[in-house]
Amino acid sequence: MSGASAMVRDGVRQAMAWLHGWTGLLLGYVLFVMCLAGTLSVFKPEIGRWMRPEVTAQADSKSAIVAATGWLSKNAPGSTGWYLTAPDGRANTVEASYDQGTDYLYRALDPVTGAPVVRETLGGEFFYRLHFELEIPYPWGRLLASLAAMVMLVALVTGIIAHKRIFKDFFTFRPAKGQRSWLDGHNATGVLAMPFHLMITFTGLLTLASLNMPWPISAGYGDKVMEMYEALAPGAVTRPAAGKPASLAPIAPMLTAAEHEFGGGHVGRVYVFNPGDAASVVTVYQSDADTVGYMRGQASFDGGTGRLLKSWVERRPAMRTYQVIYGLHMARFAPMGTRWLYVLGGAMLTLAISTGMVLWIAKRRERQPLSIGNRILERLNVGVITGVPLGAVAYFIANRLLPIGMAGRPEAEVSVALWTAAVAVLAGLVLRPAIGWPLMMGLLAVACVLAAVLGPVWSTEPVLLVGNLLFLAMAGALALIVRRQMRRRNAPTPARRRMREQPA
C-alpha cells in the first residue's frame, strides 16, 4: 500500500474534504475575527451613533460639511489635508481625518457646530479597520487579511466539491448528536448563504487588489503607478502647495456645483488638500449610498476661488464593473432590508467558521483520544470563539465607563477590547473545555446585559433602543445555550445510538 497514491484512491471528494479542513484550520481564527468585525461594520454608522449618544442633532450632508470645514479652518488651517465623510441620514456626525502639525487624527465632528464630539471614540471605525487590518501595521495586516481571504476562497470551493448532497443538506439538522450536529450546523450556515459567502470573499479580495495582486498593475504601468491613480479618478486633482497662505472660498457653492456635476447625486466625501494654502484643492466625491458602484464620481475645485477644475462620472464599462464589485463588498448602497441581509449573511459565515473549527475537534475526538495539538486547538476554540465577541462587547462597555475628556480615550477603548479578548483566550487555554464553554459564554451574556444597561437601557432614541435590544437578545440566546450545556452535563449519559461513522 503506497501512501503516494492514497489520495487518488480516496477520491475527489475526500481530497477536497481534506483540503477544506486544513485550509479552514490554518487561518480559521483570523477569518473568524475578520467575519465578525466585517459583520459589525455593516452597521458602522449606527454603532457610531450608539457610541456617541450626546450627539442628537442632525444636519443634511452639505450643511454638516460646511460646519466641519468652518471649525477646521479655525483649528487646523495648517493641515496637509482634511478628509471628511458627510453624514448620510444613518451616521449623524462628519467623520474627519486631519493633522494639526502632528499625526493624523480621526474625529467625529458635530453636524451643527463642526467641533469634535465630547465623547471621543473610534466608534464603528474600530471594527471596520479590524476587519481588514487586524490591528497589524501597514501593509502586513492587509496582506494577512488578503492571505486569509484567498484561503477562504479555496475553502469555499473545496467545501462545495466535498459535498455529496448539497440540496438535502439545507434541510438536515440532527441536534444533540455530537459530530453530526456540528456538521449539520456547519453545512446549514455554510451552504444556505453560499452565494453570499462567495460574493463577499471574491469582492473582499478585490478591495485589497493593489496589495495582493499588484502584478497586472506593474505589467500595465511599470513604475508609473501615479498615472494609474490619475486614470482611476480623472476628476481628482493633485498639485503641490504654493507656500503662500490663503483662505478657502465658501464651500457650500462648491458642494452644490458638485451635485450638479453628478447629475443630482449627493455629496459623500470631501477632501481638502492644503486648506490654508493659495493652491488648495477641494475634491468632492459622490455619496456611496447613491448607487451600488463605489466612488462613482468626483469633482475638484480651486480652493481659493471655488472655480471648478475637473469633474468625472464613471462610464467606462470595465471600471463600472470594478466599482460595482467593490460597492457590493462595502454595502454602503444597501437600504435597510438589504443591510440586514448582509448582517445575516455575515453572521452565518461567522457561524460556519466557528462550527467548522469545533467540528475539526468533534470529528477527531470521536475516532480516538485527542493528540496534544488538537487538545490545544480545542481550548483555543473556546478562547477565540467566546473571547473575540467578549472583546467587542467590552469595547462598548468601555465607551460608557471611561471618563469623558480623558486623554487618549479612543485608544483606551481599543486597548480594553484587545486586552479583554487576550485574557479570554488565555482563560480558554487554562480552563477545561467542559467548564470553559459555559463559563465564557455566561460571561459574554453578562457583558451583553451590562452593555445594554449602560446604554442606558431606558433610552428611547431609536438607534440606542435597537442596539440595547440586540445586546439583550444576544444575552438571552447565550443563556439558553449555557442552560442546555449545563443540563446535558448533569444528566446521566444516554445510551449511544450513534450510527456507523461515515466520512463527511
Next chain:
Amino acid sequence: MSKAAALRARSGWRYRGNVALRTLAGTVGAYAVAALAAMLLARALPMGRLEAVTVATMLSYLFAPAVSVWAFLARGPWVALGGVVALSGLLAGLVWISGGFA
C-alpha cells in the same frame, strides 16, 4: 481498504511528501499562475490600459482557486507541480515577449 490501513496510508512519509508537493503547487504555484496570467491579460486585452489592468486583476482571483483545486486533483504530486511550473513558464515567456516584467 480497511480503516486501519487507510490511517496508516495517511501517516507515512510518502503521504506527507505528496501533500507537501501538492500544497506547494496549490499555493505558491497557483498564485504564480494567477499573477502571470493577469500580467499577460493586462497587456493583451483589447481595451484601454486601465481597463485591461482592472479586468485582468478581477480575473486573476478566478484563476488562483482553480489551480489550487486542480493541484489536489492531479494524477500525482509531480504532475501537479510539473503542470504548474510548465504553465507558469509558458505564461512567463509570453509576458516577457509582450514587454518584459515591469
